[in-house]
Amino acid sequence: MATQQPVAAEKHAKGRRKWMITVVAIVAVILVSSYLLTEYLPVSPPAAPSTPNVVIWNGVGCAGTQNCGFVPNVRTVANGTTVTWTNNGGMIHTITTCDASHSVPQCPAMDASGLDSLDANVGAGSSYSHTFNKPGDYFYYCSPHPWMQAEIIVQGPGSGY
Numbered sequence: 641m642a643t644q645q646p647v648a649a650e651k652h653a654k655g656r657r658k659w660m661i662t663v664v665a666i667v668a669v670i671l672v673s674s675y676l677l678t679e680y681l682p683v684s685p686p687a688a689p690s691t692p693n694v695v696i697w698n699g700v701g702c703a704g705t706q707n708c709g710f711v712p713n714v715r716t717v718a719n720g721t722t723v724t725w726t727n728n729g730g731m732i733h734t735i736t737t738c739d740a741s742h743s744v745p746q747c748p749a750m751d752a753s754g755l756d757s758l759d760a761n762v763g764a765g766s767s768y769s770h771t772f773n774k775p776g777d778y779f780y781y782c783s784p785h786p787w788m789q790a791e792i793i794v795q796g797p798g799s800g801y
């Protein structure tokens with residue numbers, strides 16, 4: 641009798657361990673799938689604001705172009721225009737020019753020499769303004785989410801834009 645007791649206790653402990661591992665595995669699967677759902681959940685972009693402004697948007701997550709970005713993607717303005725970006729999303733984004741000092745592989749190839757180099761943090765609910773005084777094609781992206789990309793085309797006499 642005295643030798644059977646430890647065996648029963650051991651069996652009981654093993655059973656409890658198995659049960660614990662099962663619970664931990666189920667919780668992990670729930671956590672991972674809910675993270676993936678929110679991070680990749682597609683969201684419809686908001687309507688574009690009146691020209692010359694741009695809205696920065698995101699869903700619960702910002703894992704790709706399906707749930708965050710700039711609206712509109714391409715804005716054409718006259719030289720001397722002040723563009724205001726408003727962040728309607730719940731996370732910090734940046735307006736970072738695709739140029740020699742700020743670049744990601746996703747940035748389109750461009751010659752940004754002589755153009756304004758922007759790298760502005762725009763917090764949730766905040767906005768940022770920049771006055772463009774040089775005609776050209778300003779490609780920009782968001783540095784924490786480099787798939788967020790857009791373009792401001794500044795037109796001017798003799799600029800070719």
Ligand SMILES: [Cu+2]
Pocket residue numbers: 702732733734782783784785788
């Ligand atoms: Cu961003």
